[in-house]
Amino acid sequence: MPRMTAARAAVEILKREGVRHAFGVPGAAINPFYAALKGAGGIDHTLARHVEGASHMAEGYTRTHPGNIGVCIGTSGPAGTDMITGLYSAIGDSIPILCLTGQAPTAVIQKEDFQAVDIASIAKPVTKAATTVMEAAQVPGVFQQAFHLMRSGRPGPVLIDLPIDVQLTEIDFDPETYGPLPAFKPAATRPQIEKALRFLLESERPLIVAGGGIINADASELLVEFAELTGTPVVPTLMGWGILADDHELNAGMVGLQTSHRYGNANFLESDFVLGIGNRWANRHTGKLDVYTRGRRFVHVDIEPTQIGKIFAPDYGIASDAKAALELFVEVAKELKAAGKLPDRSDWASSTQERKAQLQRRTHFDAIPMKPQRVYEEMNKAFGPETRYVTTIGLSQIAGAQLLHVYKPRHWINCGQAGPLGWTIPAALGVATADPEAQVVALSGDYDFQFMLEELAVGAQHQIPYIHVLVNNAYLGLIRQAQRNLDINFQVNLEFENINSPELGVYGVDHVKVAEGLGCKAIRVTDPSELGAAFEEAKKLAAEHRVPVVVEAILERITNISMAAAEIDKVSEWEEIATEPGHAPTAIKPLKV
Numbered sequence: 001m002p003r004m005t006a007a008r009a010a011v012e013i014l015k016r017e018g019v020r021h022a023f024g025v026p027g028a029a030i031n032p033f034y035a036a037l038k039g040a041g042g043i044d045h046t047l048a049r050h051v052e053g054a055s056h057m058a059e060g061y062t063r064t065h066p067g068n069i070g071v072c073i074g075t076s077g078p079a080g081t082d083m084i085t086g087l088y089s090a091i092g093d094s095i096p097i098l099c100l101t102g103q104a105p106t107a108v109i110q111k112e113d114f115q116a117v118d119i120a121s122i123a124k125p126v127t128k129a130a131t132t133v134m135e136a137a138q139v140p141g142v143f144q145q146a147f148h149l150m151r152s153g154r155p156g157p158v159l160i161d162l163p164i165d166v167q168l169t170e171i172d173f174d175p176e177t178y179g180p181l182p183a184f185k186p187a188a189t190r191p192q193i194e195k196a197l198r199f200l201l202e203s204e205r206p207l208i209v210a211g212g213g214i215i216n217a218d219a220s221e222l223l224v225e226f227a228e229l230t231g232t233p234v235v236p237t238l239m240g241w242g243i244l245a246d247d248h249e250l251n252a253g254m255v256g257l258q259t260s261h262r263y264g265n266a267n268f269l270e271s272d273f274v275l276g277i278g279n280r281w282a283n284r285h286t287g288k289l290d291v292y293t294r295g296r297r298f299v300h301v302d303i304e305p306t307q308i309g310k311i312f313a314p315d316y317g318i319a320s321d322a323k324a325a326l327e328l329f330v331e332v333a334k335e336l337k338a339a340g341k342l343p344d345r346s347d348w349a350s351s352t353q354e355r356k357a358q359l360q361r362r363t364h365f366d367a368i369p370m371k372p373q374r375v376y377e378e379m380n381k382a383f384g385p386e387t388r389y390v391t392t393i394g395l396s397q398i399a400g401a402q403l404l405h406v407y408k409p410r411h412w413i414n415c416g417q418a419g420p421l422g423w424t425i426p427a428a429l430g431v432a433t434a435d436p437e438a439q440v441v442a443l444s445g446d447y448d449f450q451f452m453l454e455e456l457a458v459g460a461q462h463q464i465p466y467i468h469v470l471v472n473n474a475y476l477g478l479i480r481q482a483q484r485n486l487d488i489n490f491q492v493n494l495e496f497e498n499i500n501s502p503e504l505g506v507y508g509v510d511h512v513k514v515a516e517g518l519g520c521k522a523i524r525v526t527d528p529s530e531l532g533a534a535f536e537e538a539k540k541l542a543a544e545h546r547v548p549v550v551v552e553a554i555l556e557r558i559t560n561i562s563m564a565a566a567e568i569d570k571v572s573e574w575e576e577i578a579t580e581p582g583h584a585p586t587a588i589k590p591l592k593v
Contacts (some may be wrong), residue, residue: 002174006136007036007167010100012175013143015042019071019098021433023048023057027075029102029115032167034073046433046462049454051079053426055086056452058097060390060430062090063413066218068434069150070097076104077115080161081122085420088126090157092417093239094216096150099123103163106134123159132161136169144181151183154304155216186303188320193328196275196299196316197336203273203297205348206232207252212239212416213278213303214322220244220409222326223277229333231345233352235268237279238401239416245385245407247588252352256285257564257571259401262359265568267352277301278322281311282416287568301325357592360578361562363403364585369556370528372396372471373575376403378528379441379469380586382535387411387439390428390466393419395477396445399561405588422451425468428548429459432466439539440466446494446509447476453514456548460519465542465549467535473555474507481560495557507554515550522550 004012010033014022023046026034037043048054051074058070074083080101090097103109104116109132123130128149133142139162146158200206214223220243227234227244233252236243238259244251253264268274274296279285281300286292289312298314300307301322308317318325336342363377376399385407391397392415406412413431415423428442449470459466476492483489495506504510515522521541525534531553538549560574578584581591 001172003170003172005032005036005167006139006169006171007033007162008040009140009171009173009175010143010162011036011040011043012173013140013178014071015040016175016178017069017147017180018067019043019069021046021061022071022073023054023061023430024073025051025054025075025079027079027102029076029104029164030073030100030162031102032164033100033102033162046429046458048426049457050452051082052085052422053452053455053458055083055097055099056089056423056426057430057433059086059090059095059415060413060427061434062095062097064388064410064431064434069147070430071100072097073100075102075115077117080117080119084123084126085418087123087157087159089415089418089420089423091126091128093212093415094155095157096155097157098146098150099157099159101159101161102167103132103161105165106163109163119161120159126157127159128156130159130161132163133166134163136166136171139166139171140173140178148181148183153184153186154307185321185324186305186319187324188301188318188328190328190332192318193325193332196301196318197329197332199273199297199299199316200230200232200275201341201343205271206273206275206345207268207271208232208234209237209274209276209279210234210240210243211237211277211279214240214243214326215409217278217321217323219323219326222323222330224248226326226329226333229330229337230342231349232275233267233349235264237282237285238414240279241401241412242406242409246405247407249353250349253356254401255568257287257566257568258284258398260568260571261402262361262571263352263355265571266355266359269569270351271296273297275299275301276314277325278303280307286311287564288566291567291569353589354592357589360584360587360591361402361573362576362578362583364583366528367556368527369554370526371575372399372555372559372561373403374528375469375471375531375553376400377586378531378535380405382532383439383441387441388413388431388435389441389443390414390424390431391443392423392427392448393421393478394445394448395481395559395561396443396448396471398478398563400443402562421448424448425452425455428466428468429455429464432464442466442468444468444470445477446470446472446474446511449511450509454518456515456518456520459548463546465546467538467542468548468550470511470550470552471555472507472511472552473557473559475557477559480558485565511550511552520548520550521545522552524552524554526554
């Protein structure tokens with residue numbers, strides 16, 4: 001039997017589980033693993049500037065392609081606690097990432113050794129499993145189980161904590177005979193699917209709510225096929241955006257309090273039956289449940305049995321992987337169609353598209369300082385259907401979801417449940433690493449951008465080009481808008497006179513100088529008519545220099561973005577709505593007045 005250190009065995013297992021890239025920060029307690037990583041070869045590594053950044057890079061990497069599992073690595077103590085936010089983000093969105101941490105020697109773990117912390121206990125609530133490995137011989141089994149757990153049922157992250165002496169201990173391990181454990185995924189039965197379809201057949205105005213679980217299951221094409229077979233309009237959730245193209249005739253728009261379309265909410269409120277697949281009824285999607293559920297029946301399909309009934313009780317629930325369920329949905333629907341038992345839904349589907357043409361938000365404004373809506377209009381012109389957008393939270397994300405267009409799964413890569421500020425830059429680097437030929441465009445407000453902007457240097461060092469659209473109003477915009485309900489405007493202002501950049505006025509941080517100081521390129525735009533040229537120049541700079549390129553748009557200080565406080569039927573439209581085609585020139589459908 002071959003002998004090697006436990007750290008080397010761990011690296012050999014990573015390779016055989018399909019890992020080709022890792023993100024991390026080395027240190028004393030994890031250096032034996034790094035030595036094994038170098039010695040074994042076969043896994044590329046990106047050095048992050050912050051260990052939380054490494055965890056978000058791993059998230060972006062996972063989210064880009066089916067089957068990817070991002071790996072983030074850090075030394076002991078604070079490196080592990082830094083990565084907790086990434087683990088929380090991953091478990092909230094059902095994203096498998098593997099977090100590896102170094103640890104103090106086993107003999108002193110409980111003796112307040114330098115940077116020794118019980119990271120497994122800290123990480124347990126935000127992982128599927130978190131383990132400190134105390135015996136070197138357990139390392140292969142712990143890693144094998146980690147990948148099994150990450151892939152089984154509802155996907156999610158795992159943390160493995162490796163004491164330094166465990167990493168260095170030699171064990172018997174034969175990499176050539178290692179094999180991954182098969183993943184477990186619950187699968188719907190035919191009687192369950194037939195019953196669910198009876199609800200659909202009995203309805204007059206059905207909708208499908210398509211969640212991120214469909215993307216996780218790589219089942220978007222099946223969802224589109226099923227929708228087309230039955231003529232059922234589809235509402236993608238924020239995490240499911242791109243499952244079917246925005247311009248598909250069955251795309252009814254997004255629903256919710258914030259990241260929603262006017263026509264999406266209107267279409268949903270006209271429905272009488274909803275089939276949810278791979279979604280979790282997030283509160284920003286549903287709003288108050290009495291409004292959301294009134295007058296309609298629900299069937300919920302989810303891979304996690306305990307998710308069914310967690311938010312509200314559906315009329316029928318099915319515990320199933322989305323792909324397994326959709327394969328049966330398509331099979332049974334084809335049989336019903338062949339037997340002439342599928343009702344004609346064309347009038348209902350057409351009505352959803354009529355609303356899409358009538359209920360639009362205005363994007364074309366010429367004001368200086370510019371309104372954010374114009375930025376998204378110009379992004380629609382500059383970036384095509386192949387673009388992978390990356391963003392996290394804030395007014396920038398909310399307006400982006402309302403006004404941008406997405407045409408493919410995994411082309412809107414968004415941190416949905418946790419929404420940590422600072423996520424966008426490292427996640428975009430992870431996406432661009434996973435798909436180096438893609439047009440990757442990140443979207444941030446100034447506060448999100450400032451949280452982890454040191455990670456731009458990672459893009460410069462490792463030559464990871466992407467474009468970062470930065471909308472700057474020197475405000476915590478979403479918090480300021482939320483504070484209106486309390487009649488305050490408190491501790492949300494970011495403006496100051498920058499003595500080194502007086503031309504900025506009160507906009508404070510000179511993001512162009514900072515980005516350039518980190519080895520990147522940057523363009524500042526103050527006139528909306530110059531945005532298009534700036535985006536084209538950014539593409540050229542990214543291609544020529546192979547670095548991130550920041551396009552900063554200086555906005556008016558205050559813009560209230562459309563949203564509701566509690567009910568999806570009471571969205572406040574703070575800005576003028578579109579009343580003529582020129583008001584929304586990049587809308588999916590020409591405005592119909």
